[in-house]
Structures are given as structure tokens and as C-alpha cells.
Amino acid sequence: MLFAGLPFAQLAAIFAVAGAAVVAFYILKLRRRTIAIPFSPLWQRILKDKDATSLFSKLKRLLSLLLQLALLALLVIALGDPRAAATLMKGRNLVVLIDASASMQATDVAPNRLGVAKEEVKAMIRGLGGADRMLIAQMDAMITPLGPMSGDTSELDRSLDQLAPTEARADFPRALRFATDTLRGVENPEIVVVSDGDLGEATDAAGPVHLGDTKLSFVKVGKGRRNVGITQFAVRRYPLDKSRYEVMLEITNTGDQPEDVELKLLGDGMPVDLTKYRLKPGERLPRFYPNLSGASSKLEAELALLDGSHDDLPADDHAYALLPERRRAKVLVVTSGNTYLEAALLLDEYLEVTQVSPVAYVQKYAPKLATGAAGFDTVIFDGATPAEMPRANTIYLDPRGPGSPVKVEAEIAQPGFDHIERRHPIVRFTALDDVNIARGHKLVPEVGDKVVGASQDGPILIAGTRAGHKFVALGFDVRDSDLPLRVAWPLFLLDSINWFTDDDATYLSSFRTGEVWRVPVEASATQATLKSPGGLSSIVPVHEGRAVYLGERSGFYELSVADAQGGSGATAPDAPNPAGAASLTTGFAANLLDVTESTIAPADQLVVDGKTAGPLEGFHVGVRRELWIYLLVAAAILTAIEWATYHRRITV
Amino acid sequence: MGLLDRLNPLSRRPAEIKASAGDDLFDDEFQRKLDYLAIVSRKVFAGRMRAERRTKKSGSGIEFADHRDYQPGDDFRYLDWNVYQRFERLLLRLYEEEEDLSIYLVIDASGSMAFGDGAKLKYAKKVCAALAYVGLANLDRVSIVSTSDRVMERMPQTRGKARIFKVFRFLRELEPAGVTDLEGALKGFVAQNKRRGLAVLISDLYDPAGFERGINVLRYNKFDPFVVHVTDANEGRPNLQGDVLLYDCETGDEREVTVTAKILDRFAQVHKEYLQEIERFCATRQVAYIGADVTVPFDELILRVFRRGGFLR
Numbered sequence: 015m016l017f018a019g020l021p022f023a024q025l026a027a028i029f030a031v032a033g034a035a036v037v038a039f040y041i042l043k044l045r046r047r048t049i050a051i052p053f054s055p056l057w058q059r060i061l062k063d064k065d066a067t068s069l070f071s072k073l074k075r076l077l078s079l080l081l082q083l084a085l086l087a088l089l090v091i092a093l094g095d096p097r098a099a100a101t102l103m104k105g106r107n108l109v110v111l112i113d114a115s116a117s118m119q120a121t122d123v124a125p126n127r128l129g130v131a132k133e134e135v136k137a138m139i140r141g142l143g144g145a146d147r148m149l150i151a152q153m154d155a156m157i158t159p160l161g162p163m164s165g166d167t168s169e170l171d172r173s174l175d176q177l178a179p180t181e182a183r184a185d186f187p188r189a190l191r192f193a194t195d196t197l198r199g200v201e202n203p204e205i206v207v208v209s210d211g212d213l214g215e216a217t218d219a220a221g222p223v224h225l226g227d228t229k230l231s232f233v234k235v236g237k238g239r240r241n242v243g244i245t246q247f248a249v250r251r252y253p254l255d256k257s258r259y260e261v262m263l264e265i266t267n268t269g270d271q272p273e274d275v276e277l278k279l280l281g282d283g284m285p286v287d288l289t290k291y292r293l294k295p296g297e298r299l300p301r302f303y304p305n306l307s308g309a310s311s312k313l314e315a316e317l318a319l320l321d322g323s324h325d326d327l328p329a330d331d332h333a334y335a336l337l338p339e340r341r342r343a344k345v346l347v348v349t350s351g352n353t354y355l356e357a358a359l360l361l362d363e364y365l366e367v368t369q370v371s372p373v374a375y376v377q378k379y380a381p382k383l384a385t386g387a388a389g390f391d392t393v394i395f396d397g398a399t400p401a402e403m404p405r406a407n408t409i410y411l412d413p414r415g416p417g418s419p420v421k422v423e424a425e426i427a428q429p430g431f432d433h434i435e436r437r438h439p440i441v442r443f444t445a446l447d448d449v450n451i452a453r454g455h456k457l458v459p460e461v462g463d464k465v466v467g468a469s470q471d472g473p474i475l476i477a478g479t480r481a482g483h484k485f486v487a488l489g490f491d492v493r494d495s496d497l498p499l500r501v502a503w504p505l506f507l508l509d510s511i512n513w514f515t516d517d518d519a520t521y522l523s524s525f526r527t528g529e530v531w532r533v534p535v536e537a538s539a540t541q542a543t544l545k546s547p548g549g550l551s552s553i554v555p556v557h558e559g560r561a562v563y564l565g566e567r568s569g570f571y572e573l574s575v576a577d578a579q580g581g582s583g584a585t586a587p588d589a590p591n592p593a594g595a596a597s598l599t600t601g602f603a604a605n606l607l608d609v610t611e612s613t614i615a616p617a618d619q620l621v622v623d624g625k626t627a628g629p630l631e632g633f634h635v636g637v638r639r640e641l642w643i644y645l646l647v648a649a650a651i652l653t654a655i656e657w658a659t660y661h662r663r664i665t666v
Numbered sequence: 667m668g669l670l671d672r673l674n675p676l677s678r679r680p681a682e683i684k685a686s687a688g689d690d691l692f693d694d695e696f697q698r699k700l701d702y703l704a705i706v707s708r709k710v711f712a713g714r715m716r717a718e719r720r721t722k723k724s725g726s727g728i729e730f731a732d733h734r735d736y737q738p739g740d741d742f743r744y745l746d747w748n749v750y751q752r753f754e755r756l757l758l759r760l761y762e763e764e765e766d767l768s769i770y771l772v773i774d775a776s777g778s779m780a781f782g783d784g785a786k787l788k789y790a791k792k793v794c795a796a797l798a799y800v801g802l803a804n805l806d807r808v809s810i811v812s813t814s815d816r817v818m819e820r821m822p823q824t825r826g827k828a829r830i831f832k833v834f835r836f837l838r839e840l841e842p843a844g845v846t847d848l849e850g851a852l853k854g855f856v857a858q859n860k861r862r863g864l865a866v867l868i869s870d871l872y873d874p875a876g877f878e879r880g881i882n883v884l885r886y887n888k889f890d891p892f893v894v895h896v897t898d899a900n901e902g903r904p905n906l907q908g909d910v911l912l913y914d915c916e917t918g919d920e921r922e923v924t925v926t927a928k929i930l931d932r933f934a935q936v937h938k939e940y941l942q943e944i945e946r947f948c949a950t951r952q953v954a955y956i957g958a959d960v961t962v963p964f965d966e967l968i969l970r971v972f973r974r975g976g977f978l979r
Contacts, residue, residue: 054914
């Protein structure tokens with residue numbers, strides 16, 4: 015036994031002084047109050063029985079004194095902070111990485127794996143040595159230290175209380191990197207990983223994580239593996255029929271038993287499809303739902319076991335997707351009159367066409383378009399080329415003059431589409447090879463422009479970008495060809511407009527949890543308000559026209575930014591919009607969709623840097639090495655005994 | 667009490683025995699009550715208990731008492747000739763002699779009577795003064811004796827209401843002192859007073875040697891004892907708690923006691939039994955007894971004495 019607090023000599027001196035004081039006060043305590051009585055023989059009558067027990071009374075008084083001295087001894091020893099010699103080894107520095115990924119929500123152990131992990135760490139805290147220090151960190155898509163490195167059990171308990179589940183994959187290399195960085199240069203470093211196992215290779219962009227001398231311990235959580243989950247889910251509208259859409263999903267049985275499941279597809283909460291499947295162990299079953307129709311915008315897939323029971327991981331039994339909005343594209347047509355053009359644009363009901371003459375354009379629309387404030391998605395110049403390219407996506411039919419985005423050279427007689435860049439979106443599904451053209455002009459592309467169609471004499475169809483806006487230039491008047499009589503004509507126009515508006519091309523029906531989401535928003539906004547599936551709102555930054563957020567929960571999100579015309583910035587999460595500051599809200603969905611997380615079979619061992627993690631050791635639950643706590647408790651108990659015996663007249 | 671005071675055994679005992687302040691005892695109100703009591707004593711007992719009291723001593727009274735055989739030298743005038751005629755025996759007629767009664771008021775002035783705030787001694791003085799006034803008003807010879815373990819002070823026999831102020835003065839000057847020894851004190855008393863009479867013992871009867879002996883001294887010496895037992899109910903239920911050192915205010919005997927509610931109950935029981943023991947003793951010995959609780963107004967107690975009988979015959 016050694017004293018980590020005051021040295022023994024000092025303790026002995028304190029005990030001597032305090033003990034003398036106790037004895038002195040005890041003697042003084044025995045000096046009773048003197049009370050006069052008129053006639054003592056009456057008292058002698060009742061006290062003669064007591065005389066027989068006077069020796070016992072003296073012994074009891076002595077016991078009381080000894081009790082007080084014992085109390086004093088306990089307190090003095092507590093001041094010395096006694097420690098067992100074996101426990102006075104150098105304290106360990108521990109980083110506990112608690113896996114909070116989606117698979118830790120598996121309910122194969124009660125209440126769930128994360129709850130069991132919490133209890134395991136609590137037991138570790140109770141078993142900490144007096145000189146041990148611990149840092150608890152939550153490991154999910156990122157690594158979050160829940161508190162400072164401390165040896166204070168109450169502080170560690172408070173840290174542990176902040177642990178929260180996520181629906182994302184754990185970034186184990188990042189967590190290990192954090193732990194090794196934290197433990198660099200400290201004595202007795204140890205990393206304890208509390209997880210259900212399958213954390214993948216401990217390798218990131220910087221290479222494999224090296225543990226060095228750091229000890230690695232692994233606490234396995236979980237025992238079951240029965241799970242069927244949705245591992246893929248996507249939806250998109252048909253490019254040419256936006257009233258219809260198709261869904262692709264994949265369900266996987268990660269368990270070791272065949273499972274009968276029921277897959278339900280919901281559109282805005284209403285059932286769209288219900289199918290029953292039987293999945294063999296480990297089977298991945300992709301399903302495709304073509305030609306779905308309806309006004310639904312929110313799609314949700316639900317998976318349930320047919321026997322009414324639940325698998326061990328409910329987090330992957332739901333998947334969410336948001337159908338792209340069927341927005342009307344605003345098209346400004348600058349023409350002196352072109353029946354073929356007007357007719358082609360009538361084919362798409364989601365086009366909002368405004369037709370103006372070249373003169374009216376110059377007077378009315380050109381100033382607005384020069385600032386980008388006109389709000390048109392596409393401007394089509396038919397035989398009329400403006401002096402300056404508007405700040406909008408533009409289609410030039412037979413451009414002329416210096417305002418053309420590409421240089422227009424000499425006329426070509428009877429050009430044809432001898433060369434076609436067929437993979438370009440604007441010529442998708444078109445057949446232009448046999449188009450007959452009476453005359454046209456050779457177009458000269460600039461660097462970065464794409465020649466989509468060319469005759470032997472030169473390019474006649476070019477696509478490119480100017481000042482951030484796309485353009486398509488067609489080097490002939492369509493009325494000088496038979497192109498308007500072909501199906502390719504409206505397809506070419508609509509493909510071009512779709513290319514401009516990015517419809518279907520880059521749309522993501524859902525984001526994946528655990529990744530950094532970049533959601534397109536109003537370009538001028540600097541921040542946005544994100545409302546998560548739980549109803550919580552938070553402010554997220556907007557960078558280069560996209561709100562950036564690391565999402566860890568699946569479900570439907572709403573992102574709001576203040577309208578550029580009404581004000582800048584996002585509205586406060588809980589404040590009403592200021593007057594005139596209209597809010598633009600867009601929605602999106604997020605899903606786990608990770609077969610690795612859906613595979614919940616716990617791993618028996620953890621290997622990092624070629625070393626297998628050892629079992630947890632050195633934690634003696636229930637035995638704090640700080641004995642002064644127990645001494646204080648004993649002193650308190652002795653005080654209670656003294657109090658009780660005194661008031662029950664046992665020791666007096 | 668300071669630490670040094672606690673360590674000094676000589677300073678431990680508080681001054682429990684206080685000198686009685688007699689100045690306010692016999693004020694005008696008290697004297698008016700005495701007059702009232704004197705009137706009441708005459709009114710209630712008029713006709714059968716006049717001022718003159720009868721003794722059993724045979725003599726020249728008018729009321730026949732008994733016969734006895736003639737002895738040579740007896741006065742022939744008292745021979746009962748009718749008896750001689752019928753029985754031929756010479757018997758002398760005896761008559762109860764009418765004389766003024768001697769009333770001795772024996773007041774216990776020991777330390778225990780002044781215990782606490784001295785309520786018992788004050789009360790005893792008032793009762794003593796009241797009885798003395800009644801006696802004086804009835805033309806009896808009244809004498810007052812204070813005792814502890816001996817006869818301490820003595821007011822010679824006197825008679826007539828006007829001497830009440832002498833009584834007051836005597837009682838005022840009476841100071842409590844000494845231990846109680848009724849036997850020793852009353853032996854001295856009977857030795858000093860050859861004339862027998864009514865001996866009213868006003869005491870708390872806290873006699874370590876036993877109260878019986880003192881009363882028996884009076885009985886055995888032909889006095890008519892009348893016990894006025896002064897009691898204080900607070901003494902039966904003292905306000906004590908915890909560890910205390912009890913000491914007898916008269917003898918100085920010490921006793922360490924841890925007072926609990928249980929012990930207090932037992933003490934109250936013992937105290938009650940002690941009072942009952944005294945009352946039972948007096949009853950079995952035909953000694954007039956009256957309990958005088960200090961909380962009872964003294965004039966009411968005097969009326970009880972009258973009703974009880976034994977004081978006025």
C-alpha cells in the first residue's frame with residue numbers, strides 16, 4: 015500500500031493531533047451538565063438497577079471513543095490517497111472508438127448493438143485505473159470526439175451519453191487516424207474499438223494506417239446476422255414522357271437463411287406496387303419497375319418479412335427517392351416567323367414558349383437577358399443573331415454576323431451531316447444522316463466547342479459554352495432543308511433544351527448517407543436551411559451553388575434558401591420569412607443503400623496493420639483504484655452507526 | 667459556561683437554593699384574604715367550634731367527660747353522689763377543661779424547600795401565616811418554629827390578631843438552609859415545648875432518613891400532628907434530558923444519569939408513589955394530612971384545611 019496523496023509521516027502527525035483533539039473533546043463530552051435535584055433518594059430508587067450495568071456502560075463509552083478514532087483514521091488515510099502498489103503503474107491513455115454506423119442499430123442484442131456498446135464502455139469506465147485517461151469518440155461517417163481525454167468517470171459518463179446512432183457507414187481509417195494522432199507521444203497508448211466488426215481495410219487516401227506501439231483492443235458487439243435490406247433504389251422520369259417514370263431497386267438477403275419478404279412501393283404514401291419474393295442466403299435481387307405513372311413525387315420502398323417477424327436491422331428496410339420535378343422550361347423564340355419551329359416546340363407540353371420579333375427582342379428582352387434577369391431557360395434565335403450573346407442557354411439557327419458564338423464563314427452548297435457525334439445529348443435518338451440541305455454556312459468552332467455535326471466542307475452543328483451558358487449553333491436555315499419534315503427536328507430541339515436544363519442527365523433521385531452531399535440551390539445564396547427527416551432544422555453552407563452537408567440519416571430532406579429577388583441567404587430555421595423574402599424550397603432524399611452495412615454478421619476479430627486486435631483487459635469493474643472513495647464511504651457508514659447508536663442510547 | 671468553568675468542579679453547581687424574597691409575600695391583598703379566612707372559619711364552624719377549644723385534660727369545665735376513683739386529697743365537690751348512692755363507690759366526676767389551645771406551626775426551612783425558584787418555601791410561608799392568623803383570631807396560642815435538621819428559629823407563643831405582624835416579620839426573616847432531618851428537629855421541638863397542642867408540620871417531607879420518624883416523634887409525645895405536605899408538580903416531571911450529573915441540593919450527593927423519556931416516566935412514577943406513601947402513612951396513623959400543591963391558591967388550601975377538620979375543633 016502506497017500513499018499517492020500526503021506522505022505517511024504527515025498523515026501520522028495529523029492523526030496524532032486530531033486524535034488528541036478527539037480524545038480531549040470526548041473527555042469534555044463526558045463532563046456532564048450538573049443539575050440540582052431536591053431529593054436524591056427518589057432517583058436512587060430508579061437508578062439502582064443501572065448500577066449493575068455500569069461496567070458495561072463504561073465499555074460502551076469506550077466503544078464510542080474507539081468508533082470516533084476509527085472514523086478519524088479513515089478520514090486521515092483517505093487524505094493520503096492510498097493505492098495498492100500494483101495499481102501505481104503508469105496510467106494508460108485510451109481512445110475508445112465506438113462504432114455508431116447503421117449496422118450498430120441491429121436489434122439482435124437488447125436493446126441494440128449501440129446500447130450494448132454503451133454498456134461495455136460504461137463498464138470500462140468503472141474499471142478505469144486511477145491514473146488511466148480515456149477519450150471516447152463516435153465513429154461513423156466522420157469521427158467525433160464526445161469529450162476531452164479524462165480520468166474523471168463522471169465526465170466520461172457525460173461524454174458517453176452524447177453517443178447517437180447514425181445511418182451511415184463507419185469511416186474506420188479516418189477514426190484510426192484520429193486515434194493514432196491523439197495518442198502520439200503519450201505513454202501506454204491503447205485504442206479500443208467497440209464495434210460489430212466489419213469495418214473494412216484500415217487504408218485511406220494517405221495509405222494504410224500504422225498503429226506503431228499503440229495497443230489495439232477489440233470489443234465485439236452483436237451475435238445475429240438475420241437481415242434483408244434494400245441495397246439499391248433509384249428512380250427517374252422518362253426524358254420524352256415526364257409523366258412516367260421508372261424505378262430500379264435491389265434487395266439483398268445478408269443472412270444465412272432463406273427469407274420470404276414483401277416489398278411495397280409507395281408513392282406519396284399510397285401503394286404503387288406490392289410484390290413478394292423469396293431470397294436465398296446471400297442473394298442480391300435487382301428489380302426494375304418500368305412505365306410507372308402518377309403524380310407522386312415522393313417514392314418509398316418498404317421491406318417486411320412475410321412471417322410477420324422482424325429482421326435484426328430495421329434501418330435498411332426503408333428506402334426513399336424523390337422524383338425530379340416536372341418543371342416547365344421557359345423558352346424565348348426570337349424569329350420573324352417560322353412555322354416549323356413553332357410546331358416543334360408545341361410537341362412538348364412542358365415548354366413555356368414566348369415568341370418575339372427581332373426588333374421587340376432588342377427593345378424589350380435584350381437588356382434583361384444581358385443581366386441574366388429575364389428568367390428564360392433557353393433562347394432560340396431563328397435567323398436573327400443578336401449583337402451580344404444573352405446570359406442564357408441559346409440555340410442559334412443559321413447564325414450570322416459578329417454576335418454569333420462561332421465564326422460563320424462562307425456559304426456551302428448542299429451540305430450534309432457527313433459526320434455526327436452520336437453520343438452528344440443534343441442528337442440523341444435522332445437520324446440526321448440523310449437530311450437534305452439546300453445551302454448552309456460553315457461554322458468555325460472555338461477551343462472547347464464540340465462539333466456535333468459536320469459536312470465534308472466543314473462543321474454545320476456546334477455545341478459549346480460561352481460565359482457559363484451553353485449554346486447550340488446550326489449552320490443553316492431549317493426551311494432550306496427537309497429537316498423540319500423529319501422526326502429528328504423536334505427531337506433535336508427538345509434534346510438541346512434538355513441538355514441545357516440538365517434534365518435527367520445529372521439528377522440524383524437520392525443521396526447516400528455518410529457522404530458529403532452537394533445539393534444544387536440558388537447560385538446567389540450563401541447558406542441554406544436544411545430540414546432533416548426528424549424535423550430538425552440546421553443551417554448549411556452553400557458553395558458554388560450547392561449546399562454542402564454530410565448527411566447521416568435516411569429519409570426526405572427539405573432545403574430552403576431565400577429567393578434571390580426577395581433577399582439573400584437562407585431563412586433562420588425557426589424564424590418566419592421576413593417580408594418580401596420568399597423562400598425557395600427543394601426536396602431530396604437520402605438512403606443508406608450499403609450492402610456492407612446491411613451485412614450485420616459480427617466479425618470475430620479485427621485486423622489492422624497486420625496485427626490482430628486483442629481482447630479487452632486491465633479493466634476491473636467495480637474496483638476503483640482510488641481507495642479514498644471507499645474510505646469516505648466507510649467513514650460515512652461509521653458516522654451513521656454512531657448517530658444511530660447514540661440516539662438509541664446504545665453507546666451512552 | 668466556559669471551558670474553565672466546566673473543568674472546575676467547584677463552579678459546577680448553580681445556585682439552586684435562592685434566598686426567599688419575603689417582602690411581597692404578605693402584602694395588603696394577602697392580609698385581606700387572611701381576614702376573609704378568619705371570618706369564614708368563624709362562620710362555618712360557629713356553634714360547635716367556638717374560639718375556645720376543648721382539651722381532654724379533665725378539670726373544672728362544665729361538660730362531663732369521665733369518672734375516676736376517688737383518691738385521698740381530691741376535691742369533694744367533684745364526687746358523684748348519685749353514683750355513690752347507686753353503687754356505693756366513690757367516683758370523681760371529671761370535666762373537660764376549657765382552655766386556649768396551643769398551635770405550633772412547624773415550618774420546614776431546609777434547602778429542598780427553596781429548590782428551584784423557592785416556590786415551596788414561599789407557599790409554606792403563606793400557609794403558615796394564614797393558619798397563624800386564623801389561630802390568633804381564635805384566641806389560640808400560636809407559636810412558629812422553623813426547622814431543618816434541628817430547630818432553627820422559634821417565635822414564642824403569642825395570641826391575638828394584632829400579633830400577626832410579628833408572624834409576618836418572623837416569616838420574612840426566615841432563610842432556607844441545611845438538610846432535612848425531621849426526627850432530630852422535632853425531637854428538639856418537643857423538648858422545648860412541654861405544653862402539648864396542635865403541631866402543624868408544613869414540609870415537603872424530603873427527609874433522607876424517612877418522613878415517618880419525624881411525624882412519629884410528634885405522635886409519641888402527645889402532640890396532635892397535622893401534616894401540610896407542600897408539593898411541586900414540576901419536581902415529579904423535571905425538565906431533564908441527556909447526560910447529566912444530578913446532585914442533591916441538600917446533601918450534595920451526586921449521581922450520573924443519562925436521562926431518557928423512559929427514565930423520566932419511571933421517576934414520575936416513583937415520585938407519585940412517594941406522595942401516596944406519605945398520604946397512606948398519615949391515613950393509617952390517623953394523622954391529619956393535606957397535600958398542598960404550590961399551584962393551588964393558598965386561600966383555597968386553607969379552606970380545604972377547614973373542611974378537612976383537625977385544625978379547628
